[in-house]
Amino acid sequence: MTRGTVAPEISSRVRSIPPSPIRGLAPLAEAAKARGIHVIHLNIGQPDLPPPPGVAAALAAAATQPPVYTASQGIPQLLDAWARYYERIGLAISPEQVVATGGASEALSLAVLATTDPGDRILVPEPFYAPYYGILAAAGVELVPIPAPERYGPVTPQAIQERLGPRTRGILLCSPANPTGTLYERDQFAAIAELAREHGLFFYSDETYRELVFRGSRAASALEMPGLEQHVIVIDSVSKRFNACGLRIGALISRNPDVIAAAVSLAELRLSLPLPAQLAAAAALEAPATYVAEVVTTYRRRRDAALAALARLPGVHVVPPDGALYLVAELPVDDAAHFAAWLLTDFTHHGETVMLAPLSGFFATPGAGRNAVRLALVQPEPVLEHAAELLGEALARYSGRTT
Amino acid sequence: MTRGTVAPEISSRVRSIPPSPIRGLAPLAEAAKARGIHVIHLNIGQPDLPPPPGVAAALAAAATQPPVYTASQGIPQLLDAWARYYERIGLAISPEQVVATGGASEALSLAVLATTDPGDRILVPEPFYAPYYGILAAAGVELVPIPAPERYGPVTPQAIQERLGPRTRGILLCSPANPTGTLYERDQFAAIAELAREHGLFFYSDETYRELVFRGSRAASALEMPGLEQHVIVIDSVSKRFNACGLRIGALISRNPDVIAAAVSLAELRLSLPLPAQLAAAAALEAPATYVAEVVTTYRRRRDAALAALARLPGVHVVPPDGALYLVAELPVDDAAHFAAWLLTDFTHHGETVMLAPLSGFFATPGAGRNAVRLALVQPEPVLEHAAELLGEALARYSGRTT
Incomplete structure (x- = not known):
């Protein structure tokens, strides 16, 4: 390494960290909002429910x-x-x-x-x-x-x-x-x-x-x-x-x-x-057991609503989750990461769009998860159902559709 | 490595971390307090001053x-x-x-x-x-x-x-x-x-x-x-x-x-x-500049009081600090870490003792700092002066005294 004129460089370990699949799209979502578009966030596991009192x-x-x-x-x-x-x-x-x-x-x-x-x-x-x-x-x-x-x-x-x-x-x-x-x-x-x-x-x-x-x-x-x-x-x-x-x-x-x-x-x-x-x-x-039980009931209802709504979309395959607050949907697209970005940069329907997390970011194996996204069940059922409709509309318009 | 019956072991990197010079004495201080002894804490940089309102x-x-x-x-x-x-x-x-x-x-x-x-x-x-x-x-x-x-x-x-x-x-x-x-x-x-x-x-x-x-x-x-x-x-x-x-x-x-x-x-x-x-x-x-100025005034008064009080102790050499909220005192003892522990386990004067941080813990070079301690200026002047008196009493009684 030539020293003296060269600025020091950041570490290899940091360069090996892939960009966050959730945070990477954030600037695109900000830009969409700046254009007046309403973005429905299904991309992050930020619960919308209140904590115990x-x-x-x-x-x-x-x-x-x-x-x-x-x-x-x-x-x-x-x-x-x-x-x-x-x-x-x-x-x-x-x-x-x-x-x-x-x-x-x-x-x-x-x-x-x-x-x-x-x-x-x-x-x-x-x-x-x-x-x-x-x-x-x-x-x-x-x-x-x-x-x-x-x-x-x-x-x-x-x-x-x-x-x-x-x-x-x-x-x-x-x-x-x-x-x-x-x-x-x-x-x-x-x-x-x-x-x-x-x-x-x-x-x-x-x-x-x-x-x-x-x-x-x-x-x-x-x-x-x-x-x-x-x-x-x-x-x-x-x-x-x-x-x-x-x-x-x-x-x-x-x-x-x-x-x-x-x-x-x-x-x-x-x-x-x-x-x-x-x-x-x-x-x-110290929250009572009833608190967590209600949280679970809420997510179960949301999961069922999202599964039913997504089942109506041709070419979309959902793996019913047994727990947590997410679901993975396989989409009829060439590249779900590109599709998720496109949703924020190019798509709107009545002034709205939806933000998803590309599943590829949850893999270390190159190319894996390329056709899938993660949806977080952090919205009430009507919003999830509405988001599924938006997703259907988007898939109908997306040029990289595969089936 | 024989596997199957052997429990997995903790990492070499953790084993290389020396015990904290401040936290290591904590159980001895707890035990002293349990015996009813009043411990004056000069060992940790935990300010006693209030934060901005x-x-x-x-x-x-x-x-x-x-x-x-x-x-x-x-x-x-x-x-x-x-x-x-x-x-x-x-x-x-x-x-x-x-x-x-x-x-x-x-x-x-x-x-x-x-x-x-x-x-x-x-x-x-x-x-x-x-x-x-x-x-x-x-x-x-x-x-x-x-x-x-x-x-x-x-x-x-x-x-x-x-x-x-x-x-x-x-x-x-x-x-x-x-x-x-x-x-x-x-x-x-x-x-x-x-x-x-x-x-x-x-x-x-x-x-x-x-x-x-x-x-x-x-x-x-x-x-x-x-x-x-x-x-x-x-x-x-x-x-x-x-x-x-x-x-x-x-x-x-x-x-x-x-x-x-x-x-x-x-x-x-x-x-x-x-x-x-x-x-x-x-x-x-957002605190006004006067807030920090008052903090500095307080530490300057404390530093001066501590320096004056420690100067009265034979064999103790203090390096006047130009800043921060600590001072290093070189003591006439064989091993300041041992002395700091002894203060908690064996010494009391009218039911009181003082807790110090051995300076050896602030060095990577083996053996360095062996005769010194760090005092934190986190007590009002009268307490610092009283603590210096206790230190003098302790040094007079300590068997590992060198001068």
Whole structure:
């Protein structure tokens, strides 16, 4: 490298992070709005539902407290609230087994940094929550995709086993999954747990959407797998089930004390989480079970309405999600990313358009997900039905239509 | 590695992070308090002063807003507030040159990840803010210490030049410095800036304590160095000058658009910062100049009181700080870390003791700082004077005394 006249350059690891499939279209949406177009946002998992009433009360109370540093692991009130929440859903977790984090994102970041070194690999079923790729890349860790089976079902232990190597440190699963709503049954979880045990792997389980399921009361948890106490690291969040994304509070949960100690030593580097958000998240976690049940009922109604409306569109195939708050639609287009951009740049119908997330951004395998989009169920049924009509109108006009 | 029966292990990078010199003594302090002992905390830079009144008002207003995701770079209101704050102190920074972060810690983390790959090196004058080491280690980056000159003065360009190598990506400075209060004059900054330009290095400038100086109105800023727009990344925070640590809001500032784009793409991985804290930090940044001036006056009085009180203790040598809110005292003891622990486990005087931060934790060079401690000026003068008396009493009784 010639030094002296050359400006320093940004890192390779950052250049390897693909642009966010959600955020990349944002400037196009802003431009559409500037032209007076009404954009229906189905592109981002930003719930439109109100958080439990305790959240606003806790924030108001926090306003009178001095904004001081708190314990890096989280304030005792928040760790206790997590433990009580887990007790209510039938999982024995003590406050010492919880590290409060800045959302599920920081929980995964701490989990990865605590358990991997640069050059290590983590296996992840495709499609996956898009930021996984960058969170691993920032840590110098390679995301090894496990291609999705037909219809985005759970991956098989066989598919995992085939991709194990000497640098494989673990398996990262999300159930129910963002973006597909795929739900792993207990026996499917157990088979993967067995692999983790056999090969000495970490089992990173993103359970952000745990209760948001359309059969049963909650998804199977990696914390229920016997003999896997040293392997399981659960990623959790108050964002979705309590509609409190903007608090940015999640948690890393593990029964492995070394993992907790490592995560705390990493958390100490950022000293603490904001106090007001911690107090508000503790209040959210104390919400009655009826609160989450109503959230699930709302998403079930929306899913059913969206499925029915999309079924009316020729050439559109939808995979009915078993949980979470998204659905994946395969569209009769050459390139769904191009189509999603076109919706914002070229299409309007009575002054309206719709914003979708191209599914390609949720894959590491080049070319995968090219004909699909993710829709977030973050609008009331009439809006979802109306958005489906707009989508039908757009598909009828789009020049890259394939069928 | 034998797999199957072996539990997976935590990462080497985490094991390389030394225990926090501040947090490591915390259990001993808790135990002392449980025995009924009053512990005077001089160990942590947690200001005891109130934040600007606008902070509480902003938090109260935020309580009524839904807790939603916001822009990853920060809400426009906060980015604008940073830009206006910079304008008031005479530095031209636009909102587009700011990335709002979770404290100075996340700002440094983003700066390092944006500009380094695993195996790279960053030069850091010793002693340094202890978490620097772990923040770099988590990123797989080696902290190369530049040993402190006599009396903890600014390091020379010569000392930096001697340690440059092919993997050196930049120089990380803090002025005024935590823990020593060392202040780099403009010409000292300029000489280092020249080195950065000549060798194509990033100049990471931690300016958290910018206005907290005991001569002049503020410290020299790396942003004032001509021709260094592509090299300078400033780490900033509302924590200290606005007494708002618990909001956990800082900023990364750069005029290099590639650095900003890289930092934003990393910030997108954690989606956003908490909304209430962003609104409150924006309010803090609008505090009148008289607010910060009063903070500085308070710390100057405290520094002078502490210097006078410590000067009365035989064998204790204090380096008068030129800024920040700490001072380093060299003690006549064999091992200041042991002494600091002993203060909590074995010493009391009329039911009281004092908690200090051993300086060894602020060094990467083994054995350095062994006879010194950092005191934080986070107590009123009478308490600082009383704490100095307690320290004198303790030194008189301590068996590891050297002079």
